[in-house]
Amino acid sequence: MEFSAHIRLEVRVTPADVGKRVSVRRVVEDAPEGEKFTDTVGVLTSWDNGVLLITRRSGESVQIPESALVAGKVVPSAPARRRGPAASYEELARVSARAWQPVEREMLGGWELRAAAGFTRRANSALPLGDPGLPLDRALRYVQDWYAARELPAYVQTATGAAGTQELLGAELEGRGWTREVTAELWTGALAPLGDLTDPGPGGTGPAGTGPAVNLSRTVDEAWLGGYGRKGLTEAALKVLGSGPSVWFATVPGAGAGAPAAIGRCVVDGRWAGFAAVEVDPSARRRGLATAVMAALARRALSEGASAAWLQVEKENAGARTLYAGMGFAAHHAYHHYRAPAVAEGPGGGQAGRRLDGDARGGSPDQYRSA
Known part of the structure; x- marks a missing residue:
């Protein structure tokens, strides 16, 4: 709770605080017993005609009538602590x-x-x-x-x-x-733990073991594109995919001459390694291939001096969010x-x-x- 029951409630926000992060409590009409009040935390984006507009961390906007306020205060512009690497x-x-x-x-x-x-x-x-x-x-x-x-x-x-x-x-x-039209989140995490997640096995990028082989390349090829799920990519699209300070493409070969079992992309940029396009063929799911791809790319990024990782994921993608949270990633911003x-x-x-x-x-x- 943002407000303690042991202190006197007071509205200490005004229209002059537009642009600041605030926490407010308001009365909820016709609410069940015990749910009379609700708290909202976010940036005060406007206060016009007796209505406050507060934008939450997710980007959702909440309208609150001034007459419903029972408490309010300005709070720090960002949480004091976050999981993952410190970054602005x-x-x-x-x-x-x-x-x-x-x-x-x-x-x-x-x-x-x-x-x-x-x-x-x-x-x-x-x-x-x-x-x-x-x-x-x-x-x-x-x-x-x-x-x-x-x-x-x-x-x-x-x-x-x-x-x-x-x-x-x-x-x-x-x-x-x-x-x-689109809302997603950028997540960050430590890079070193990713490199220890799995052993890629014979023919891969690490010591011999029982895991799948993960082949890394500097350029996107037909095999990788076969697993990307987008047909007829333009020359411009290929240029975007290949852009970045240090780009790597990962491929787990599929059976025979078919599409790859899994793919991924990583861009190394100073201390950062950005992961994208981690996709697994439907016939090869639940075998740890996404983890193997992430681990192989992480080891390559570590060898180039990176220490932190980031990726982007939509809020509705529950499977990806569960996977990445288990790898130590957490949301930085939407x-x-x-x-x-x-x-x-x-x-x-x-x-x-x-x-x-x-x-x-x-x-x-x-x-x-x-x-």
Whole structure:
């Protein structure tokens, strides 16, 4: 509980606290006995016309009538302790962006506009990590025009739940009619324990044992793409997959000349190793192949001097979340992609442009997809 029953309840938040992290208690009308009050913790994103709007860590917005408040206070901007490596939001945002580099980019002040022919929103959205240098309405208009000229829908990627994230910007986008289409989380964990998870066995990347062989390559090949589950990838998509400071592709061979039993991708960037595209063929599930892929990639990243790990996973992917939690990962922050409202068609179709292909995808519990 944020408020103790032994202290006098007092509302100590005001409209001047917009932008700060707060904890408030309010009365719930018609609630059962013993559930008269409820607490909400998050960033106060607006206080207009007697209504507070609080954005929770997950990105969910809660409206609270001022008249229902019984207590409230400003709290630290982020939890004092987290599992996993210490890292700021900005550091992780930049590291994760370098793991999915666009084919084309342009800076608008502190906003990076990214395009890659529609392959993954992470390479086809504006990433705001500073002031755009323009009033917000003009900046968003520029973003929309920039993507319309490339026959792509306009997206802005924001984040919530950590110090320095963009709850206020998300609220502004929603107020202007932008729609949140995708929400996922970035998780972090220690890298060394991953390398000890399993022995890859003969032909793999570690000492001999009984585990599956995991082959590592610097380049994506037809075998790896056969396990990726996306057909007809464009040249731009292949460039995005191969982008990053130090990229590795893992493959567990399948039976005969068929598709691989499992695949994965890792981008090593300084102290960080980012894991993605960990997928297991349906016929080879529940044999520990996802773990073997993660372990082999972790050992390679450790050999290059990395010490921390990150990955991205959708909230609905219960199987992946269970797997990664068991490996020591924990959520650092949530991120969201907001799509611009429909407008009259610009060059090449404007907002009626093509649907983007994928992000931190969900799937069955055995697919363990993180990208």
